Amino acid sequence: xxxxxxxxxxxxxxxxxxxxxxxxxxxxxxxxxxxxxxxxxxxxxxxxxxxxxxxxxxxxxxxxxxxxxxxxxxxxxxxxxxxxxxxxxxxxxxxxxxxxxxxxxxxxxxxxxxxxxxxxxxxxxxxxxxxxxxxxxxxxxxxxxxxxxxxxxxxxxxxxxxxxxxxxxxxxxxxxxxxxxxxxxxxxxxxxxxxxxxxxxxxxxxxxxxxxxxxxxxxxxxxxxxxxxxxxxxxxxxxxxxxxxxxxxxxxxxxxxxxxxxxxxxxxxxxxxxxxxxxxxxxxxxxxxxxxx
Amino acid sequence: xxxxxxxxxxxxxxxxxxxxxxxxxxxxxxxxxxxxxxxxxxxxxxxxxxxxxxxxxxxxxxxxxxxxxxxxxxxxxxxxxxxxxxxxxxxxxxxxxxxxxxxxxxxxxxxxxxxxxxxxxxxxxxxxxxxxxxxxxxxxxxxxxxxxxxxxxxxxxxxxxxxxxxxxxxxxxxxxxxxxxxxxxxxxxxxxxxxxxxxxxxxxxxxxxxxxxxxxxxxxxxxxxxxxxxxxxxxxxxxxxxxxxxxxxxxxxxxxxxxxxxxxxxxxxxxxxxxxxxxxxxxxxxxxxxxxxxxxxxxxxxxxxxxxxxxxxxxxxxxxxxxxxxxxxxxxxxxxxxxxxxxxxxxxxxxxxxxxxxxxxxxxxxxxxxxxxxxxxxxxxxxxxxxxxxxxxxxxxxxxxxxxxxxxxxxxxxxxxxxxxxxxxxxxxxxxxxxxxxxxxxxxxxxxxxxxxxxxxxxxxxxxxxxxxxxxxxxxxxxxxxxxxxxxxxxxxxxxxxxxxxxxxxxxxxxxxxxxxxxxxxxxxxxxxxxxxxxxxxxxxxxxxxxxxxxxxxxxxxxxxxxxxxxxxxxxxxxxxxxxxxxxxxxxxxxxxxxxxxxxxxxxxxxxxxxxxxxxxxxxxxxx
Numbered sequence: 001x002x003x004x005x006x007x008x009x010x011x012x013x014x015x016x017x018x019x020x021x022x023x024x025x026x027x028x029x030x031x032x033x034x035x036x037x038x039x040x041x042x043x044x045x046x047x048x049x050x051x052x053x054x055x056x057x058x059x060x061x062x063x064x065x066x067x068x069x070x071x072x073x074x075x076x077x078x079x080x081x082x083x084x085x086x087x088x089x090x091x092x093x094x095x096x097x098x099x100x101x102x103x104x105x106x107x108x109x110x111x112x113x114x115x116x117x118x119x120x121x122x123x124x125x126x127x128x129x130x131x132x133x134x135x136x137x138x139x140x141x142x143x144x145x146x147x148x149x150x151x152x153x154x155x156x157x158x159x160x161x162x163x164x165x166x167x168x169x170x171x172x173x174x175x176x177x178x179x180x181x182x183x184x185x186x187x188x189x190x191x192x193x194x195x196x197x198x199x200x201x202x203x204x205x206x207x208x209x210x211x212x213x214x215x216x217x218x219x220x221x222x223x224x225x226x227x228x229x230x231x232x233x234x235x236x237x238x239x240x241x242x243x244x245x246x247x248x249x250x251x252x253x254x255x256x257x258x259x260x261x262x263x264x265x266x267x268x269x270x271x272x273x274x275x276x277x278x279x280x281x282x283x284x285x286x287x288x289x290x291x292x293x
Numbered sequence: 294x295x296x297x298x299x300x301x302x303x304x305x306x307x308x309x310x311x312x313x314x315x316x317x318x319x320x321x322x323x324x325x326x327x328x329x330x331x332x333x334x335x336x337x338x339x340x341x342x343x344x345x346x347x348x349x350x351x352x353x354x355x356x357x358x359x360x361x362x363x364x365x366x367x368x369x370x371x372x373x374x375x376x377x378x379x380x381x382x383x384x385x386x387x388x389x390x391x392x393x394x395x396x397x398x399x400x401x402x403x404x405x406x407x408x409x410x411x412x413x414x415x416x417x418x419x420x421x422x423x424x425x426x427x428x429x430x431x432x433x434x435x436x437x438x439x440x441x442x443x444x445x446x447x448x449x450x451x452x453x454x455x456x457x458x459x460x461x462x463x464x465x466x467x468x469x470x471x472x473x474x475x476x477x478x479x480x481x482x483x484x485x486x487x488x489x490x491x492x493x494x495x496x497x498x499x500x501x502x503x504x505x506x507x508x509x510x511x512x513x514x515x516x517x518x519x520x521x522x523x524x525x526x527x528x529x530x531x532x533x534x535x536x537x538x539x540x541x542x543x544x545x546x547x548x549x550x551x552x553x554x555x556x557x558x559x560x561x562x563x564x565x566x567x568x569x570x571x572x573x574x575x576x577x578x579x580x581x582x583x584x585x586x587x588x589x590x591x592x593x594x595x596x597x598x599x600x601x602x603x604x605x606x607x608x609x610x611x612x613x614x615x616x617x618x619x620x621x622x623x624x625x626x627x628x629x630x631x632x633x634x635x636x637x638x639x640x641x642x643x644x645x646x647x648x649x650x651x652x653x654x655x656x657x658x659x660x661x662x663x664x665x666x667x668x669x670x671x672x673x674x675x676x677x678x679x680x681x682x683x684x685x686x687x688x689x690x691x692x693x694x695x696x697x698x699x700x701x702x703x704x705x706x707x708x709x710x711x712x713x714x715x716x717x718x719x720x721x722x723x724x725x726x727x728x729x730x731x732x733x734x735x736x737x738x739x740x741x742x743x744x745x746x747x748x749x750x751x752x753x754x755x756x757x758x759x760x761x762x763x764x765x766x767x768x769x770x771x772x773x774x775x776x777x778x779x780x781x782x783x784x785x786x787x788x789x790x791x792x793x794x795x796x797x798x799x800x801x802x803x804x805x806x807x808x809x810x811x812x813x814x815x816x817x818x819x820x821x822x823x824x825x826x827x828x829x830x831x832x833x834x835x836x837x838x839x840x841x842x843x844x845x846x847x848x849x850x851x852x853x854x855x856x857x858x859x860x861x862x863x864x865x866x867x868x869x870x871x872x873x874x875x876x877x878x879x880x881x882x883x884x885x886x887x888x889x890x891x892x893x894x895x896x897x898x899x900x901x902x903x904x905x906x907x908x909x910x911x912x913x914x915x916x917x
Contacts, residue, residue, distance in 0.1 A: 092320035100320075186321035215320050221894075223314040228322045235322050236314070250324040 005109045005148050010279055015141075017114045017282070017292045019083055021178045021204045022266055043076040081177045083115050083122050084203075086169070087151075088183030090128040090160040091230045096212025098274040104182045104210045105151050106278045111180055112137060112147045114292055123173075124150060128158030131168045159230035160187040166194035176202035180291070185209050185258055188231070195261050205267030206291045207258055212274050216251050218244060303884075307891070345894035352886030359879035371411030372471030373429045375459035376401055376436075378443050379477020380418040382845030385445035386478075386504050386588040393478045393500050394445050400498040401440050401476040403862045405433060412471060415462055416440060419455035419477070421448035421781050421824060421846070429467060447780045447826050449846040452481050453488060460492050470494065472859075478502025479852040480533075486850035496859040502851050505534035507558060507584050508591030509844055512777035514578065514598065517569065522601060526551075526568040528580055532558035533588075533847060540584040544568060546598070547576040561849070575600035580777070588847065594777040596841045597828075603627040604762065604769045609636050610648035615744040619758050620646075625769050626762065644765055649742070659734040659765045664707060664742055672728045672738045673710040681706040681721045681741075686753070691764045692718045692729050692737070696753040703747060707740035718757075727757070735765050767835070775839045779846035780826055785819040787833050797832040 006014075050059060050070035060071045087108045093101035108124060115122040121138035124147060125131060135150040137143045160183070169179075179198060185191055185207070199205055213219075218239065226235045255271050262269035268289045272281045286292050319325065378401055384394040405414055413429035416439040426439045456473065463470040476498040481488070510529040517523035532538050537559050544551040552568040570578075575598055582592040606628045608616055613630035620628040629642070638654040645656040651669025660671075667674035681703045686696040696719075708724035711717055717725035718737075726740040743754045763770040787796070791814060798810045798821050810829060812821035823829055823842050831838040854860065 095318055095320045184320055186323070188321060188323060212320075218317075218319075220315060220317060225314050225316040226322060226325055227316065227318045229318050229320055233322060235325060237325065239325075247324045254324070 005106055005151060006113065006278070010110070011113060011144075013279065014110055014113050014282070015117050017287075018118050019111065019115050019120060019178065019180075020290055020293045021081065022290070045074040045076040047071045048074060080119075080121065082173070082175055083111075083120050083178045083180065084169075084173060085111055085122065085124050086165070086179060086181045086183070087124065087126045087154070088128070088160060088181075088185075089126045089132065089154055089156050090158055090183075091156055092160065092184055092186050093210075094156045095229050096214055096274060098212060100184055100210045100212055100215075100274055101156050103272075103274045103278070104208075105154065107208065107210065107272070107281065108180075108182055109144075109148055109151050110278060110282055111182075111292075112151075113141065113144050116141050116144050116147070122147070125169070126154055127160075127165045128156075129161045130158075130164055131172060161189075162187050162191040162194035163189065163197075166197045169198065170201050177204070178206065179203045180206045180208060182208045182210060184211055184215065185254075186215070188228075192257070192261050195258075196265065199265035199267065205262055205265060206289075207262045207267065207269045208286075208291075209255060209258060209269070209271045210274060211251075211271070216273065217248055345890050348886050348890045348894075352883045352890065355879045355883035355886065359876045359883060362874070362876045363879070365873040365875055370469060371409065371413060371431070372469045373463060373467030374408070374412060374414045374471035375417060375462055375473045376404070376414050376440075377417045377419050377423070377455045377459055377473065377475045377477070378440065379420075379450055379475070379479065380443050380446050381420045381450035381477070381480065381848070382445060382447050382590065383450070383478055383480040383502060383588065383847050385590055385845070386502075386506065388501060388504060388587065392445070393502060393504075394443070396500040397476045397478070397498070398440050398443065400500065400862065401474075402437065404474055404476070404496075404498060405436055405440075407862055407864065413467075415459075415466075416443075417455065417459060417462070418443050418446075419450060419452070419475075420446040421451050421822075423451070423455040423458040425458075425462065446824075447845050448824060449779075449781060449848045450477070450479065450481050452479060452485055452852060456492060456495070472496045474498060476500070479854075480848035481850060481852045483849040485848075486852055488852060489855055491855060491858060495854075496863075497854040498862065499854065499860065503535060504587035505536060505538070506586040506588040506591070506847070507532045507534070507538050507540050507582060508586075508588060508847060509580060509582065509594050509777075510563060510591075510779070511844070512578075512580050512594050512596055514596060514775040516601070516773060520569070520571070522573045523569055523571045524598065526570060526578070527565065528568070529563060529565045530556060530558070530582065531563040531849070532560055533849070534586070535560050538584065540582050542566065543581050543583060544570070545579045545581070546570060546572065547574075551578065572598070573601045574598075588845075590845045591847060594841075594844050596775050596777045597839075598775060599773055599839075601625075602769060604766050605629070605641070605643045606646060606762075607631065607640055607642035607644070608646040608648065609633045609650055609652075610646070611650075612648070615742070616646065616648065619744065619755060622755055623759055623762060643769075644762065657734065660736055661761060661765075662736065662738045664740065665738060667707070670707075670709075670738060671736050672712075672715065672730065674740075675708040675710040675724055677705060677707050678721075678723050679705050681708070681723060681726070683719055683726060683748075684721050685719070687716070687718050687720070690716050690718060690729075692716065692727075692757070692760045694760060696756055696760070698748075698751050698753050701747055701751060703741050705741070706746070709738060709740060729761075729764065737761050737765070763835070771835050771837050773837050773839065775841065777841040777844060779844045780823050780842045781846045782820060782822050783829070783840055783842070785821075785831055785833075785838060787814060787817055787819050789817050791817070791819075791833055795834060798829060799832075800827050800829045 047060065050072045054072050058072050060073050063071045085108050087104060089101065093104060112122045112124060116137055119140060121136065124135040124137065135147060137147040195205060221239055224237055224239050226237065259269040268291050270285045270289045270291060272285055282292065379397055384392065384397060386393050388396065411431060413431045414436055415429045416426040416436060418424045418426055427435060430436055459473040463473065472494045473492050474496045478500050480502050508531060510531050513527035515525050517525050526544065528542060530542065537557065539555065539557050541553060541555045543553045551570045554566050556564055558564060577595050577597055579593065579595045584592065604626045606620060606626050608628055608630045609632065610616055610630060611632060620626050633650040636652045638652065638656055642658055645658055645660045647660060647662050647665065649664045651666045655671065662671060683698055683701040683703060686698070687693040688696060706726050708721065708726065709728045711725055711728045716729040718729055719725065719727040728738050730736040741748065743757065748754045793814050796814065796819065798812045799807045800810050800823060801808050810821050810823065812819055819831065821829065826843050829840040829842060831840065
C-alpha cells in the first residue's frame with residue numbers, strides 16, 4: 001500500500017514544489033519563507049539603534065565611523081515553521097464511488113513529500129471525533145517512506161467533531177504553524193467556529209475540501225432510503241431533478257462558506273473532486289491557490 | 294415466443310428494480326433534508342411525471358394481457374397422434390443401400406416435422422405385439438430418439454392389434470385425438486391381408502415392401518420310426534416375391550453335406566422337401582438357401598440334433614437264447630448276455646436282468662428279476678403256486694399300460710408279498726405276480742418266466758418288457774422332435790387328455806437360464822408364444838419337442854390400405870395453424886414501454902442522457 005500511494009514519476013515532479021505560507025510565523029532559522037521577523041538572515045531588513053546586549057557583530061561600523069553613532073543592521077529572518085496536516089479519517093470519508101479517504105491520503109502523502117524535500121517538519125495528524133496518533137516526518141525526502149507507511153495504516157472510523165478536534169489541537173500544538181486540513185468538511189455541526197478558533201490562535205489555514213461526485217451531484221432518482229455514514233440516521237425521501245438542483249446549490253453554498261472562512265483568516269481554500277487525478281489537483285487548484293508554488 | 298417472453302421478464306425485473314426504494318449510504322444528510330422538503334411540497338401540488346405514470350400503466354396493461362396468452366383465431370390446443378412404427382422382421386429387408394426400417398424412420402420423422410409444434414405424438418412399435426415407447430409427447434427430441442432406437446424384431450406384424458391399441462390409447466389418454474399413423478411395409482399374415490376395417494383417422498406412410506425374397510419357413514426333424522439311427526428331415530420354404538424363383542437348398546451336418554435339392558417356386562408358392570440322414574452323433578444341422586435376395590435373415594437355419602444313447606442291458610442267464618428275441622426287438626437296447634457265474638455287482642450297465650438267479654450282492658443299478666429264488670428275492674416271496682391264473686393287469690400304472698390277457702394259466706408262478714409303496718403290475722387270486730419298486734435303483738420282479746411259461750405266445754409279453762424298460766429308463770425311450778421355426782405363436786398337437794400339470798414348456802435351457810413359458814392346452818393343441826429368438830423345449834410325457842425359433846417370421850402378404858385411408862405426409866399440416874399467438878407482441882410492447890420509461894424517467898436518466906450526448910457529440914466532432 002505504501003508503494004501504491006504515489007508513484008515514482010509523480011514524486012519526481014513534486015520535487016519542484018514548495019509549501020508556501022503567507023503569515024509571518026516565528027521559528028528557527030533555516031526555513032524558506034521570509035517573515036517580518038528580524039534575525040539571522042541573509043537579506044537586509046533595516047537599521048536600528050544599538051541597545052545594550054545587542055550582538056556586536058551586527059553593528060554597522062561604517063556608519064559609526066561616519067556618524068559616530070552605533071547602528072545595528074537587521075536582517076530578514078527565514079524561519080522554519082511546523083507544517084501540520086490534519087487528515088480526516090471519519091466514516092464519511094469512506095463514501096463515494098472513489099473513496100474520499102484514499103484520495104485524501106494520497107493528497108496528504110504528496111504534501112508531506114513536498115515539505116520533506118524542502119526540509120520542512122511535517123506532522124501528519126489524523127482526526128475524526130478527536131485527534132489520533134500523529135506522525136512527525138522531518139529531515140529530508142528519505143523519511144517519506146515511513147510517512148507513507150503511516151498513512152497506509154490508517155483506518156476510517158468515528159464521526160467528525162471539528163470543535164473537539166480544534167480544542168485538542170490547540171492544546172497539543174502551542175507553536176503556531178501552517179495547518180493543512182484535508183477533509184470533506186461534512187460535519188453535521190457547523191465547522192466555521194472551530195476553523196476560526198484555529199486561525200485566532202495564529203495558525204495559517206489551508207482548507208482542502210475533498211468530495212466525491214455523488215456528494216455534490218447525487219445520481220439517484222425516485223424513492224431513496226438514505227443513511228448517514230457517520231451517525232447511521234435514516235431518512236426516506238423522494239428525489240428528482242429539481243431536488244437535485246436544490247441539493248447542488250446547498251452544497252456549493254457550503255463550499256463558498258468554507259472559502260470565505262479561509263480567506264477571512266488569511267488562509268486558502270481548495271475544493272477538489274475525487275474524479276480529478278492527484279497530479280492535476282496538485283499542479284492545478286493547489287498551485288493556483290498559492291498553497292504550493 | 295420464448296425469447297420474447299424471457300426478454301420481457303428481464304425488462305420488467307429491471308424496471309421493478311429501478312423503481313424500487315433504493316438504500317444509499319451518504320456522507321451527510323444536511324443537504325438532503327432541505328432538498329426533500331421542497332419535493333414533498335411539490336408532490337402535494339401535482340402528480341409527479343404524469344407521462345411516466347401513463348407509460349407505466351400502459352406497459353403493465355400490455356404485460357397483463359400478454360400473461361393471459363391471447364391468440365387470434367379459433368382455439369387449438371394441439372392434437373394427439375399415435376405413430377405406429379412397423380418393427381416386424383420384414384423391416385430388416387434391404388432396399389438398395391437402406392433397409393425398410395430406415396425408410397420407415399425417415400417417413401415417421403418427416404410426418405412429425407410436418408406437425409404443428411404443439412401437437413403430441415405417441416410412438417408405438419408394432420410387431421407381433423404393440424409396444425408403446427413414449428407417452429403423448431410434444432418434445433421432438435424425445436420422439437426422434439424413440440424412432441432412432443426402433444429396430445426390426447423377429448416376429449410378424451400384427452396390424453389389427455396395433456390399430457386397436459392406437460385407438461384405445463387415443464380414447465383413454467388423449468385430450469384432442471389426432472391421427473393414427475402407420476409407418477412401415479405392412480407385410481402381414483395371409484389372413485390379415487384383407488383387413489378393411491380400419492380407424493377413420495388412419496394415415497398410412499407405406500414403404501415399398503414388395504421385395505423379392507425366398508426364405509425358409511420351417512425345418513422339422515424326427516427320429517425315423519422304421520430305420521434305426523436315422524433322422525427324417527422336413528424342410529419348408531416359400532417364395533414371398535412377385536417373380537418365380539429357382540433356388541437350391543443345401544443341408545450340412547457338422548460341416549459335411551447332408552443333402553441338397555433344387556426348387557422352382559412360383560410367386561407366393563410354398564414347397565416342402567424331406568430328407569433322411571443317418572447318425573447317432575449329436576451336432577448342428579444347417580439348412581441354407583443359395584440365393585441372393587432382399588432378406589437374407591431367413592436364408593439359413595441351424596438346429597441342434599441330440600445324440601442317441603443306447604440302453605445298456607446286462608443279462609445274467611443260463612439260457613440267453615430265450616431272452617435274446619425279447620430284448621432285441623427294442624431298438625434302443627444294447628443287450629449283453631453273461632452266465633450267472635460271471636456276475637459282477639459293479640459291472641457297467643443301465644439295467645441288469647437276473648434270470649432265475651439271485652446274487653449274494655445286489656446290483657448297484659436298476660434290475661429286473663425273473664423268478665428269483667425265494668431266499669434272495671428283493672421282494673419277499675409268499676410262495677410258489679402251481680396252476681395260477683393271471684387275473685388282471687394294473688393298466689393304470691406305467692408298467693401295465695396297454696397290457697391285456699385272457700385266461701392265462703401259469704403252470705408255476707411265485708406269489709410276492711409287496712411292501713407299502715410297491716406297485717403290483719400283474720395279479721392273481723393268490724397275490725401279485727409282477728411287482729415293481731420305485732426308488733433308486735428301481736427293481737421289477739417277475740414271478741414267472743415270460744418265455745418259458747404260457748405267456749410266451751401272448752402279445753402282452755413284449756409289451757411288458759418294453760413297459761418295464763421304459764419305466765426304468767424313461768429318458769432313453771422319450772421320442773424327440775426338433776423343429777426350426779419362426780418366433781411368435783407356436784402350436785403343438787398333444788395326446789388326448791394330456792394333463793397340463795405334466796407338461797413343461799421351458800426356454801433358455803441352452804443358455805443355462807431355463808425359464809418356464811406360459812402355455813395353454815385347448816382341443817388337444819398346446820399353444821405358447823415366444824417373442825424373441827431362442828430354443829424352447831416342450832416336455833409332454835414321453836415326448837420331447839425342441840423348437841429352435843431362430844427363423845424370422847415373415848408375413849405372407851402385403852396389406853393394401855383401403856382407398857379411403859389417407860396416405861403420405863401432409864405438406865400443409867405445419868402451416869395450417871388455425872390460431873396465431875399475439876401475446877409475444879403484447880409482451881414486447883409492455884417491455885418496450887417500461888424500457889422507454891426507464892430511459893426517460895429512470896433514476897439515472899441524467900447520466901444516461903449525458904452519456905448518449907457525449908457519444909453523439911464525439912461522433913459529430915470526428916465527422917466534422
